[in-house]
Amino acid sequence: MAFEKFLTDKKAVAIVLDDALYPQKDYLLQVYYLFSEFMAYSEQIDAKVIIDFMSAEYEKAGSIDIFKKTADKFSIPEKYQHNFDLLHETARLPLKLLLFQGVLNLLQEAVIDRKQIFILAEGNPAIAINKIKQLEWNGLEQYLKLYFTKEYKNSLHLTVDQLLKEQGLEKDDLVLIVPKNQSEFKIVNSDIKCFSVTEIL
Numbered sequence: 001m002a003f004e005k006f007l008t009d010k011k012a013v014a015i016v017l018d019d020a021l022y023p024q025k026d027y028l029l030q031v032y033y034l035f036s037e038f039m040a041y042s043e044q045i046d047a048k049v050i051i052d053f054m055s056a057e058y059e060k061a062g063s064i065d066i067f068k069k070t071a072d073k074f075s076i077p078e079k080y081q082h083n084f085d086l087l088h089e090t091a092r093l094p095l096k097l098l099l100f101q102g103v104l105n106l107l108q109e110a111v112i113d114r115k116q117i118f119i120l121a122e123g124n125p126a127i128a129i130n131k132i133k134q135l136e137w138n139g140l141e142q143y144l145k146l147y148f149t150k151e152y153k154n155s156l157h158l159t160v161d162q163l164l165k166e167q168g169l170e171k172d173d174l175v176l177i178v179p180k181n182q183s184e185f186k187i188v189n190s191d192i193k194c195f196s197v198t199e200i201l
Helices: 024-043 047-061 066-074 080-090 101-112 125-133 156-167
Strands: 012-016 116-121 144-148 174-178 193-196
Touching (some): 012 101, 012 156, 024 080, 066 080, 116 156, 125 144, 156 174
Parallel strands (some): 012 116, 116 144
């Protein structure tokens, strides 16, 4: 794929971590798998039954309240909420996380063209760092700069504004890649060239 429409006349690429760089589902389902194994060990509940339930629930309704739903279903004591939350920050995944192939190609071309690359991480920074450590970067890691939206009122808009200010960039210098569920950013921030990741894949 030619990436001229994304990179031409740009000095930098900013990309959201979850669901734009890689599918967040790949991280969460591995965390759920590790939790189900922990429950099998701690509470003698069948790990396969738990992970099957959590996977189906995730597909149906996403990650919101998934511990509570699972705990209610299998009578898991509330004390394990802490373990579940901590796993998101500390889990050593069985499998490396892989970048979307189209995104990997785009970032490799950005490096060749000497563009700056910024990763925008939303949510809990400790979880974001754990994900980043377990992504297969294919040598790109040395070219990345990381911004946490939590440091800017959990706002992607404020984070991008701060990035531009700190890096001495104009809005015209930056291309922003967002998950498909954040395409409204294109409307709100029309001064910045913005693409949904679906346009790259």
